[in-house]
Amino acid sequence: KGPLYKILLTCTISVITSCCLYCLPWLATCAPCPINLKEECPTIGRSGNFKNFQCPAGQYNDLASLFFNTNDDAIRNLFSSGTDTEYSIPSLLLFFAGIYSLGLFTYGVAVPSGLFIPVILAGASYGRLVGTLIGGITDLDPGLFAFLGAASFLGGTMRMTVSVCIILLELTNNLLMLPLVMLVLLISKTVADGFNHGVYDQIVRMKGLPYLEAYAEPYMTHLAAGDVVSAPLITFSGVEKVGEIMHVLRFTRHSGFPVIDAPPFAEVPELCGLVLRSHLLVLLKAKVFTKERVASRDQIFRKLGAFDLAKPGSGKGLKVEDLDISNEEMEMYVNLHPIANTSPYTVVETMSLAKAAILFRQLGLRHMCVIPKTSA
Template sequence: MHIKINSIDTNFSTLSDSSSIPKQKTDLNNSELNETNSRRNSNDGTISTNKNVSIYGYDQIKHKKRIRKRESTVSGKRVAYENFTTIDWNHDFAKDRNRRNKVKKRKSLKGRIYLIYDACQSWILVILIGIVTGLLAAFIAISADWISDIKEGHCKSGFYLNRKFCCWGNPGYQCPDWEKWSDFFNIHHQFLKGIVNLFMYTFIACLATFIAAYLVREFAPYSAGSGIPEVKTILGGFVIKKFLGMRTLIMKCIGLSLSVGAGLSVGKEGPLVHVGCCVGNLCSRLFSKFNNNSARLREALSAASAAGVSVAFGAPIGGVLFSLEEVSYYFPMKTLWRSFLSALTGALTLQLMNPFRSGKVVLFQVAYTRIWHIFELPIYILLGIIGGLYGAFFIKMNMKVVKLRKFSWLKKYPIQEVFVVTLITSIISYGFLFLRVSMTQLISNLFRECSELESDFGGLCKKTQIKSTIFMLLIALVLKIIMTIFTFGIRVPAGIFVPSLAVGALIGRIVGILMQLWQESHPDLWIFSSCNPDVQCVTPGVYAFIGAAAALGGVTRMTVSTTVIMFELTGSLSYVLPVMVTVMVSKWIGDAFDKDSIYDALIDLNQYPFLDSKRDYYSDAIVSDIMTKVDNLIVLPAIGLTINDIENILQEYPFQGFPIVNNTYDKLLIGYIGRSELRYTIDQIEDIENVDGTIQCYFTKKSPDAYGIGDPNQQQKFLDLRPWIDSTPYTITPNYKVVKVLELFKKIGLRHVIIVRRGKLVGLLNKKDLLRYLSTLKTE
């Protein structure tokens, strides 16, 4: 009764074996269980066992199992989305329109009050997301700073205090309350002091990352990494259950504090986007119109990602632009406003918490008092070129390491790998001041002018030690690049924002020092004619700032959001133009090698079904060249299948949906039904006692008797599956251009499109087939 297929799944799983999709039971409310079987249709004798399934002539119902919650729209009823499938954007938007229409039709006072509440739900939600994200960001910042400082000593007045709070009011290192570990153990020999301090530094770092890696492996595997590639995929419509759950959120916050505080070459800023989206997902459960609608949920997640960047950098406008430019797939104007409010609320909450006790929420705020000169523009462009080259190099090398980690024996020992990486990083970092301090402190010192530095950090301002300072910066740069390449991707929460800024700041500071030496050695050159002889002409800290923007742009390929984030960090409007030029050049250079950012590269590596709306493809192919032809499809006839037939199809084929035709000869398209809906109805019928597996199923509007099935002298039993059919699926002709179909998938959010010729089914094109074809274009 059906035609064998090779591929028809409208969605595909890259995170599990697609051939073994779990059969999940779903929930049925008690009120639904109590629906009597007395609801008879006087015309055909159908008895409705509940709102969704009807059996012709069947009188008794008894449910044994709990069944999945159902959803309904005008285009056919739906069950909850399975894991590793794509949401139906059109269905969810239609469902939300129906809900709004029902709310607006309520003319009573209670209905009008509910209408006001319904309109306010979105704003209440984004405010709540911002507040909770800000609180979590403050917790992560305080705990990470404490772990970072506890590696070198402890506070005698309070073990819970980090060095900054312990030494409040005591500038520099003159702090009697802060005790190094060698003094704590009463070690007096100078050599033994160094050994004890190194041991404690390394031991605490390894212990912290071991705990983080263990928590990730045992309790929340999804909390590892930055989470931004998966967030982009989820916002694109893919379903990854538990990725934004409570356990993932808790382990992400704890693990992030441990991994950043341990001194690994990672940052907490990117993972805060994942934290914000976890908060958004959990808070959305409080509001039915978001909890019961996956498309609306993704609007809330877009606002949550903006809040994550806002609290990470103290840059609310940059957070909104980051959500728009980098992670969001569907970003209407209303989402822009909500993202702005969420980012603003998060920044205000962080400001009130004041975790740095500086009255500021930015990581490293500097204010440059001198303007830039036109002769510096070529050097800024050079920094952009270097940043683009670094971005391309880092992505290529890190992907090689990630592939080695993913497809070799290393994947069996994630905790051991984390321990080894931490051990090597700690031993190397302890001997270099530029690597021993936290990366935020390193970047802050590299950005600052010499007059703003509380002390001469690493000899940056000693002109008598210029050569040795440049040499130490070069060593720190090389080591930082190597450590970042091998660290990003290990099984702990880790981000790439701050390491990229640190690498760029080191490059920029070196270039700035060399530029300053050149100008001071040859002040009479014509290119320096615009310099005031009584004022310092070249500021090395500015070059570090520009270089950091270039490196971040080269790795992430962001332009507008990077510029705004850097501007919000410094507040120096006069340097917006150099940053814009540098970031744009960095993107151009990086795109010349590969247009993928580090997040896009990880999406491709993990084979997530993400259709990037920013990519352009050129092809002369037509749909018939890449579609799955009808001879290779499982096609369900409108009448003639039994419950046993459908059960066998579901067990034998792991595909996510099936076209429905009038019969297997004419193949006139009637509609489309998803696997989840079939699974739901079959499970529901199987829960009824004494059900005959030979009960006929029908998908057509015609009465089953019209087909002459069964003995007309006996009452027959039929399973009505019409409510679950999408009777108006998107259809196109076989000669449709692939590039046009691509626009349909991008802008409408299709899961699949059915190809027909004069109403007859000829094939099916799903997102999987389209992505597979686009990957061949990229290879070419």
């Protein structure tokens, strides 16, 4: 999608979010302020835990108190103990539905909006709702249910256990909660794993981003590396025609290309290195061309320095559209040996795909060349 679409989508969701935050509190009823409060109730014209929102004097709107507070204050209020009657069941239900729905829509917008706090809010409101519903048959505080509800949502959404456990324990500073939190995280993660992957894995797949799992899939043990290579293979000669390089750069998106030496530069075709797309663009920009197909290095070393081939600190570097190559220069040749990586990572085509995938993942490679077992 284009930038205009992303801007309009963001503005639309912002308007919808603002309307929901303002309109939903009208559905809640006013409640009298709790007795023996140390803070002012209701709070008008400043931040506070009890929002008036069109209520008479001495009363507050519990749903507005959740929506119009900062996220950290709302979480603190939901986790607080001794506040059994501050939030009604309809208000908690509306707050949970609103936060959950808005979180689903907002997370996909092209703005850096997080998911951690909305998940905690949704889980805390859900947990407090359950605690309020069963308050007549248990003496447990609804704040405890809110805390465990947030833990369950985090465990089921993020699929993180140890880190979430530490974060939640730091919020409460109560080590006695450790067994309960561990149990809730274990159950929520186990149940969620039975349905799908975590939310971040789902987003990666929806966006089509290249991602490799830490471990090889079981089916990979039955395949060889040569079984998954794509064809046709795009390669360059050690001394290649400029027009051929320009054609490949225009019609492919590969970031690396094998360089194959063939006669007269080698007795038999052999892999002599790997050249990066960015280095090819720099080389073509410098126009270090020759009319004859000769492997001359001196001219390239005189015209290009080490910093010319370094990765740009900002921006995306050169593009094919930035090059100005004439028709006469298209028929010239360029030597790729000086800019080629002469020792790329290679595997034999008969290597197990599982081993090749683990090697690629653990070494953090960008390219891996699959070569024939024998060459003639």
